[in-house]
Amino acid sequence: MSFRDFADIGELARALDAVGYLPDQGVATAAYLAIRMRRPLLLEGDPGVGKTALAQALADLTGAELVRLSCYEGIDASQALYDWDFPRQLLHLRSAEGGGSDERSVYDRRFLIARPILRALEHSPSVLLVDEIDRADDEFEAFLLEVLADNAVTIPELGTIRPDEPPIVVLTSNRTREVHDALKRRCLYHWVSHPDLDREVEIIKRHQPELSERLAAQVAAAVGAMRAAGLVKPPGIAESIDWAYALQILGARELDAAAAAATLGTVLKYREDQVTVERDVLPDLLARLG
Amino acid sequence: MDPVRGLTGLARSLRAAGVAADASRLAAAVGALAHVDPLDPAQVYWSARLTLCSDPDDLPRFDAVFAEWLTPPRPVPVMAPVPVEAPLGAGPGTDGTGAVERVAATAIEVLRTRDVAAVTEVERAELRRLIALLAPSVGTRRSRRRRPGGRAGIDRGRTMRAMLRAGGEPLVLARWRQREKPRRLVLLVDVSGSMSPYAEWLLLFAHAAVRVRPFATEVFTVGTRLTRVTRALRLRDTQAALRAAAATVPDWSGGTRLGESLRAFLDLWGQRGAARNAVVVIFSDGWERGGAELLGTQAERLRRLAHAVVWVNPHKGKDGFSPETAGMVAALPYVDALVAGHSAAALAELVTVLRTA
Numbered sequence: 001m002s003f004r005d006f007a008d009i010g011e012l013a014r015a016l017d018a019v020g021y022l023p024d025q026g027v028a029t030a031a032y033l034a035i036r037m038r039r040p041l042l043l044e045g046d047p048g049v050g051k052t053a054l055a056q057a058l059a060d061l062t063g064a065e066l067v068r069l070s071c072y073e074g075i076d077a078s079q080a081l082y083d084w085d086f087p088r089q090l091l092h093l094r095s096a097e098g099g100g101s102d103e104r105s106v107y108d109r110r111f112l113i114a115r116p117i118l119r120a121l122e123h124s125p126s127v128l129l130v131d132e133i134d135r136a137d138d139e140f141e142a143f144l145l146e147v148l149a150d151n152a153v154t155i156p157e158l159g160t161i162r163p164d165e166p167p168i169v170v171l172t173s174n175r176t177r178e179v180h181d182a183l184k185r186r187c188l189y190h191w192v193s194h195p196d197l198d199r200e201v202e203i204i205k206r207h208q209p210e211l212s213e214r215l216a217a218q219v220a221a222a223v224g225a226m227r228a229a230g231l232v233k234p235p236g237i238a239e240s241i242d243w244a245y246a247l248q249i250l251g252a253r254e255l256d257a258a259a260a261a262a263t264l265g266t267v268l269k270y271r272e273d274q275v276t277v278e279r280d281v282l283p284d285l286l287a288r289l290g
Numbered sequence: 291m292d293p294v295r296g297l298t299g300l301a302r303s304l305r306a307a308g309v310a311a312d313a314s315r316l317a318a319a320v321g322a323l324a325h326v327d328p329l330d331p332a333q334v335y336w337s338a339r340l341t342l343c344s345d346p347d348d349l350p351r352f353d354a355v356f357a358e359w360l361t362p363p364r365p366v367p368v369m370a371p372v373p374v375e376a377p378l379g380a381g382p383g384t385d386g387t388g389a390v391e392r393v394a395a396t397a398i399e400v401l402r403t404r405d406v407a408a409v410t411e412v413e414r415a416e417l418r419r420l421i422a423l424l425a426p427s428v429g430t431r432r433s434r435r436r437r438p439g440g441r442a443g444i445d446r447g448r449t450m451r452a453m454l455r456a457g458g459e460p461l462v463l464a465r466w467r468q469r470e471k472p473r474r475l476v477l478l479v480d481v482s483g484s485m486s487p488y489a490e491w492l493l494l495f496a497h498a499a500v501r502v503r504p505f506a507t508e509v510f511t512v513g514t515r516l517t518r519v520t521r522a523l524r525l526r527d528t529q530a531a532l533r534a535a536a537a538t539v540p541d542w543s544g545g546t547r548l549g550e551s552l553r554a555f556l557d558l559w560g561q562r563g564a565a566r567n568a569v570v571v572i573f574s575d576g577w578e579r580g581g582a583e584l585l586g587t588q589a590e591r592l593r594r595l596a597h598a599v600v601w602v603n604p605h606k607g608k609d610g611f612s613p614e615t616a617g618m619v620a621a622l623p624y625v626d627a628l629v630a631g632h633s634a635a636a637l638a639e640l641v642t643v644l645r646t647a
Binding site: 009025026029030037072074075076078084089093094134135137139175185187188189190191 | 310312314315318321322325326327332333336337339340341343344345346349433434435436446447449450453454458471505508520521553557558559561562563564566587591
């Protein structure tokens, strides 16, 4: 199956659903247009709302490879694009000594290490996930813009590599700094928000099918209340799934004070937050659920 | 309605509302419309939003303009930019150059140490020039990027190339070293009522900092709410930048909820990276109408993230100052330096503190 096969947004949404990603209309339209217009998709939103999961789901749809490039401060072309395999080049040079080895034989394709971007271009169709672009610096953004504009890579010693079908590119950002406007202009922009209660229940059940409907609904309600409580790190979908999993392992039938106390660490990652939730959020919530 | 015409009108209204819906984004919006069902309002909404917006701040504006736009068949209104009453003192008429010349050289020395809240109309222009000349910046930190030279490690690519030239002999080991990057500087300017004589000057100071390092400096105003003004301050022209910043800030001379504003900053920006390893400067007198306890815990949080926290309190420059406001007392244990910022000279001193922070 190819990305081109999806006739409309509804069909893509159903296909995403089938691989375990429940899209709302915004996400479905964003993914559909990214495929159709061949534009990179820039996803922003709170941590844990499923930005990375969308890239994975897009790859699963067609059996395309997901190539992930995690950005960090100081990442450069040799870590993102390609690098030369220095030890092997050296061995080659040594063994060919006297045999007149020239520059071409050292810069041969077999000594080239494909880093994520080159790999994504060589393995089309593929999904290239550029994760946390806001962690990289300005220089890298400019470099990335060049690659995304051309959908091709030029290696001076080898020539240009241009795939028939450019990869679907998903960029994510946590807004630790502002992404350059030139890069934003190239992308479709989507702000991913937390799911509403019903969709979150659905998502939890999708990941933990054995969990009872009642417990899934309680987890979703509790996580919703925590997000409204002004915590240092409000839980994302990933945390609600983890929590549901922990509750299931412990064999909890419903969310009560004991079960919550035993598993709170899977949802809340700051001590202050645990104190706040145990003091202000949980008593209220358990009273309502009870 | 012709869809291209309609979208052009939408983009124009969006620009008037402050969304950067430029020509290339409009072209993308027109392109996107070809792939969706133009009769389905939800699909039109999403295809326009995905292409025309590029920032979370854009989204509420987009929703408002789009709702207006969707009610046919009225022609799309072209919104005139709303004139904003900028509380930035003198208009263009009062700070002519003639006035500047009247300030004698000896008077400048006096002006340097004069409390900025008490300057006369004539002295304002000269004082603006003094502050704009400051180049506030902080030191550097080590980046993960490399540059040739030094002794940190062997640059394998360059060594390989040198070896090829030498016929396979490793004659020269090319090395790399780590590059230095400017450390981030974050300025939080209190614009509440009690700070209003100083806010304009502090923003001017912030503008000077943004001009020195546009991409390593972030400026926010705090008061009853948090507002990011970095983008406005990137305008080169001082007056235009200050006007743009003033237009962005909705809570000039309002109350102070410093703890809550600081928490908003840490939640939305600071913890995600803006404050990490940065030098954070808080310009405030510490008058806190919310609980001082909240301010204390947020200051503690900030201290754990930042490289250094500098508190600038204009009242420190006055005789008999002691940090007595509840907010100040709560935050003080987590502050690396408490400095005055009430005059051009005091701001120049702040520049020195920042350089060594």
